[in-house]
Amino acid sequence: MDDSDRYLRLLLDGVADPGLLDATVRAARARSAQVGELPEAEVRRHVRALIEGVLTSLAEGGGADPAALDAAGRLGSDRARQGVPVAALLDGFQAGREYLVRRLTTEGRRQGVPDGVLLDGLTAIDGVTTALVHRMVHAHRTAELEMAQTTREGHAQLLRRLLHGEPVPRPAPLDPATAYHCVVSEVSDPSVASRLEGALAEAGPGLSALVDGRMVALVVRLPDLPADAPLMVAAPPRRPGELASLYALARRALAAGTHAGLTGLWHLGDLALLTATDGEPDLGRLLADSLLTALSPGDPFHRELAETALAYLDHGARIEPAAAALHVHGNTVKYRLRRLRELTGRPLTAASVPETAHWWWALRTWLDAASR
Template sequence: MRLVAGRTADPEVLAAAVRAARAASDLVAALPEREVRRHTRALLDGVRSALQGDGDPGPSALAAAALLGSDRAQQGVPVAALLDGFQAGRSHLVEAVIAEGRRCGVPADELLDGVTRIDHITITLARRMVQEHRVAELAAARTAREGSLLTLRHLLHGEPVESLTAPLSPTGQYRCVVTAVSDPALAGPPEQALAAAGPGLCGFVDGRLAALTGTVPVLPLDGPTAVVTPPAEPSGLAPLYALARQALQAAESAGLTGLHRLADLALLTATPADAELGALLAGSLLGALDPTDPFHRELAGTALAQLAHGGRTDRTAAELHVHPNTVKYRLRRLRELTGDDPLTGGVEHTAHWWWALRSWLA
């Protein structure tokens, strides 16, 4: 039992279980990783507490399984995809326990007994999870909202819709908004803000809160990251939605918050698609710098901030909380070390430096 408790509490086992669950189901993989991690951690805690107790999942473990089933139903993840991810995570846990048990010399009979107990616990959790998934699906199906949500998902996935009803029109122009909100419990305020920009539809698509709106919504600058596309007719929304999801991922990786227009994120979205080329640029332009040297990282960070502020030293200094002369000194040292200047040259030269600096710092 100490062995199992240690493995279920191991951050590496948690991370590997999350990877296994996402690899086993494309729909689970489409969810934000932190969302899968949140539920996986709760279920591992439930397995550990059950093994340390009388062998049956307690109220907290059953509640975690119920929440997982309910959340995935609201996020539009079918129960089959949910079970694929759950079973992959369970299999990884069992394999980790067996491997560690063998390494520690635990007798085979005791290992088998432990795995059998884990199976009993996970089967109980899976039943509760499926039950709550079904309850949430039935509750949604009894409301008009479910029909609107299905329409939204069909439109954004490029699937045929028999007929559009109010508030949408086949010839209307709508903007697609994709947000970083993945927890249904936190969807209230942003959903109200998106509805205020209507007429349109709003709900969870591929695990994230999304909407079709008539105008650009007003969202807090320090709120969850969100991307809004240009307006298009319903038949042309699916490609924009796919681009918006890529842009949202890029914006989150860059630490951006609030609402951003899709076009404004074009470069930020396109460059991560070819990480090898970015690394090649970084090696070519920044080969003289050592990524483990804090001072060299300061030089690169300062140059990237200077590019972001259009070469304005005062704005760069304000962002970095340093004196303008410090900015000038760092840029001069960067020029001396690399033999090049990120701030001189044409558009292509500047873009290459921007890409190289981001890749090198990452």
Template structure:
């Protein structure tokens, strides 16, 4: 008859298994990794949670198998390190995230272990063992990262990425014509700057390949896929779940300014949950306004001071006014978008006017000579008030 171990060691193993499958614990460890590593924080939160789960499961499996750390093949950890190298993340940035996550995981083990009544001496023995495996795990992550960096360098990825970074970030030395020619660029050429939103390593590789087939020279810049291309690919040839922002074509010396604009527009588009390929000029207004958050807050608080953010009717008035403005100041179009009668839209606009002084022409079918600057001022105030709440 097999004897089931129900002692303290078994309780400690059960504690570890529970933590690895606990979403709240995973989120706490992932949050620590993001908080202590700016490079990790720029990854999608779901990707960081996947990374944490992978490492914790890898370590737990090694502990359960009772295999010495030096004899264990931490293949998953090596693969994770390689993925981050492919994304352009530095080994130091990766390690800061891994170590911060490890420290938070140890805190969770102690906290939950004591709550479960596991003796301190058992927790101490377990944590010493965990420390040995965690060290081996970190070495595997570093080895995977460095191996991938060497492979990328041999394949020419690293020189290409260095060139892209110099062109987009404004390196101190202008690339020579021979270096540009090596990667298909010309000093007198005209190129679109292109920046992609955060994607996982596999999708980033696929996206880079599609862009390269249209003449793009891309690399990982500040943990984002970015580069220059002589022509933009058709939107239907790209990953439909990806977000990309491009600038109109221009000379290479304009690339750093275009990169900054694309990055600012990308943040706005990502915050709105957009997907697809956008020209930076399509997002110009929202990008410019997003650069002045303090003014936006002041404007919303001043023009809409009479509105209560916890009042559902007031929120409905703001939503209606924004919809009306976004649909050409047309009652019929706003009503169709809101699934209400145009008279309902008119009534809500009139109530908003009574509360805030919203321009009187809003109750008509059109703007009625309402100045463009005034439309912008109210649209920005309404948008700021809504988004902050």
């Protein structure tokens, strides 16, 4: 029997040696804590298939055969579904490979196989195991993506059902006893939504998905976001089963805020008046026709008067904040308010709460129509 025949016999004997399987299993479980936590029979099932695949591939003198590649793919996929990270998977595989190489080298030398033949064998083992690693990693990542998509779609379906008022007996991963803010955004681009979800997730546990075409999130705590972030409306915290009505209100507030050109994160209550008035455009036009009939939409000065009056009301009927917002002098604000009173015959400053709200509503409606 020549050297090559002795090495071939060594490989074939390894396939049939239960001791080789036992020792390789122990090596893989000892190297990787996550693999070690799996049932021994589960690790043995995959290691047996890989040993047989590697040794058979070497005995046949070619690269990794299809059976070995299939075994590697099953290993990668199964470990992903078992929650074993790819790094831990590779640690266990490398430990098994090292033991296999050491065992074959020691036994080959004991049987008198020349070092040159053993070196060729080790080179071949490297080629086969590299192909198996590539297959394992690919299968692991594919399974992770499939699981992420499945989990994400499941979460999206859960969120849609909750927010549409459908019964959800067990809203996992949400806690039915925990109160969540329902945050509705104007973001519909999935890539932008993904970045926004990351910012929301930093504030605490929750759930997010595209619902009715826009990103919606349920979060325990609201994040700190820059003022120029996309418009988001946050409802008061409620338990999952109580969110549907607030979601509907938040959507209305989002539409009103978008119409008003708002950005950043807003509390639903802070947009109550804006939401209510935005939903009744006919009443707004009626008020504009009643209070601002003396103003002409085509007159730039009249538009300045209306913009100044609205800024004045938006800033608590205070001259200096309104002037700062308009980038004009305080005396300019006073002059414009006086001219508006002369034209309309009605003062802004002495108005009651309902009258002030009517002025604010009329001015917004008039300016919106004038800008078209």
